[in-house]
Amino acid sequence: MSKDDRVIVGNADLNDVISSVGQHVFSYLPLGSILNGFNSLALVNTAFRHAVIECLGQAEELCFSRCSHLRRIDDEGLAGLVKVIAGGISARRAVADRDRERASRPMLRLKRLDLSRCRTLRGHGVFSILGHAIDLESVVLSGASRVTCGDAFLPKEGTSDEERDAAALAKVHYISLEGCSRVDAADLNKTRYVARGVRHLDLSGVSTTLDDTCLSLLTRVSALESLSLAGAKRITALSVGVICHIHRWTLKRLVLCGCEKVNFMEIMMGAFVSMTAILDGNQEDIHNGNYGSIIPRPYVQDTSVEVYGELLSKAIIFARQEHAGDNRMAELTLRNNAIMLKARTAEASRGVSSSPSSSCVLFQELESLDIGLIGNDSYKLHGAIPALVWLNGGRLRDINLCGLERNRLPPSDIRFLLAVSNVRTLNARCVEPGTLRLMSRHLSEIDYSHGWTGINFLSAPIRLISARLDYAALPEDTLTNLLRCTTLLNLSVRGSRMRKLIRGNMLWRAINSSELLSALGQISSHGKLLQLDCRDIKMDSPLSALRTAFPSLLRLNGRSTKLGTKLLKAHHVDVSWRVGDRKKENGKRKRPGTAPPISSVDDRAQRAEGDAAATRGKCSLLRTGFCQSKETEQEMFACMTCGITFGRFVCLTCSSRCHEGHDVQIAGFGPGYCDCCLLSSCKCMG
Known part of the structure; x- marks a missing residue:
């Protein structure tokens, strides 16, 4: 906007207003207002419309999930919006490209795209964005039930080579397909144009089978750090084991909750055998209380090697005694060998050499594991989790073992987990008799519902x-x-x-x-x-x-409570103000003379503003509590640096204060509570 076109309102310059609002102006205006210009009452000035489009062209984040009117966008509307923004960028570059024979392709600065709960999208509009935003890092399609990967990531017939190359060069690191029910194994393989650099993949609720075609896609990914397969009832341990083996050096988070056909003992059988072999070769040292040979370096910070080694040896010895009379252990060993053979074949196709002791480095970087409600076919998991913790050096800090009571998790395994200082959240049920004494110093969350074993905190x-x-x-x-x-x-x-x-x-x-x-x-x-x-x-x-x-x-x-209701209303008011939701007007007419005095209305408004200001700038947990109702809807951000991803999120305040300088990605908009204080050091709880 030139100086002559500036609109001055009082002492405020329209340019200053637009620059201060930034990309959030997109959340306040209906989509038709941006595309139609003069046809909308919200945009009565052409200069203002051009300023909005220019602001969107400079934005690094576009979120459609925060407003109900934006969630109604379809593929034609999304493609039209991208075309309008790209046209604005081309107009600004016209002077610079005047001497060139062919103007360069207009590129958006977009890095994060949130299309969650956009249930009318099928995916063509997503591909139009990929062609104009080569620096796009995050794509969230959670709840977009009609989206398919073939439409969103695969070039359509007749697509030019320039658009195909632009999509192939996309730097997407974060893809969330949670709840995309139309995605299957064949369709998932069509993400190969953008999957080369994917580090975080969420397939929760996607009912698919990871066959050879889909495995070839996941093996093509260079460094997978987070994988969620929650609710995938047809996935087997063979597919999961191959993926975990190939990405054993980078995988930090694995979610298998509800995978009814996954037998986790098949995946961990090689590690369990390696651990028992180490114990058998150091019987003399174990008898003398010298556990340095078992633990070559101090894996944990606040637990001594002697305590760590004693608990580990007890858990493995107890598990070996339990598995001694199980005739199905030979079958588990054969299945584990099949996983290792297929993993080595996949690694050979990638040109990666397999280490002879590859089973001993499985899950080396794993920090979060969710195997709640998995199948296991009544196989006992004794010794599997301690062996896993030993293999990855005590890095495991978030464990969910709920729903495995039929596998009879012994107190020795749970006690070993709680002795490791890095374990912060533990959801487990222990059905063996006795008393479980907690010794963990860094445990921040424990879910021990329906536990038959007595649980005792020795100290605060x-x-x-x-x-x-x-x-x-x-x-x-x-x-x-x-x-x-x-x-x-x-x-x-x-x-x-x-x-x-x-x-x-x-x-x-x-x-x-x-x-x-x-x-x-x-x-x-x-x-x-x-x-x-x-x-x-x-x-x-x-x-x-x-x-x-x-x-x-x-x-x-x-x-x-009264305080909780008051703070929830304050939370709802603040979130509604940020996303631009309209207040619902009551259609009933009030009788004359029944309206409250103006002074009482003002006092009520002042009290509501005071309640909102009391917790403004602090963690949203102080308003919502540990509740996941509709009233707790808010902006959700994932911190890749701290591992707060998929099912966990941090609020808007914590994302800018507690996680300043971290790799923070937008994770959508929905109900829940902030997990910053559970999984990191929250600075906004004062």
């Missing part, structure tokens, strides 16, 4: 933030030690039992609310608990006493 955890102990067995003084933890924000003891000495016998009985209050009374000050669930216990004290004891509660027994 240092950084435990969320503890879910529903229907679990809790020895005496466990609640006291839990509430002494000053970082605890979420506690659920629904239907839990307490072990008490009754008439000379140790019996288990249900916890009552007075014990919660008495445990709180032994603590000088807590006051930070955001969420408490104590349903299905004996309520011999009123709920009002619990509300008084925990003044910061946002949710109690699954229902929002």
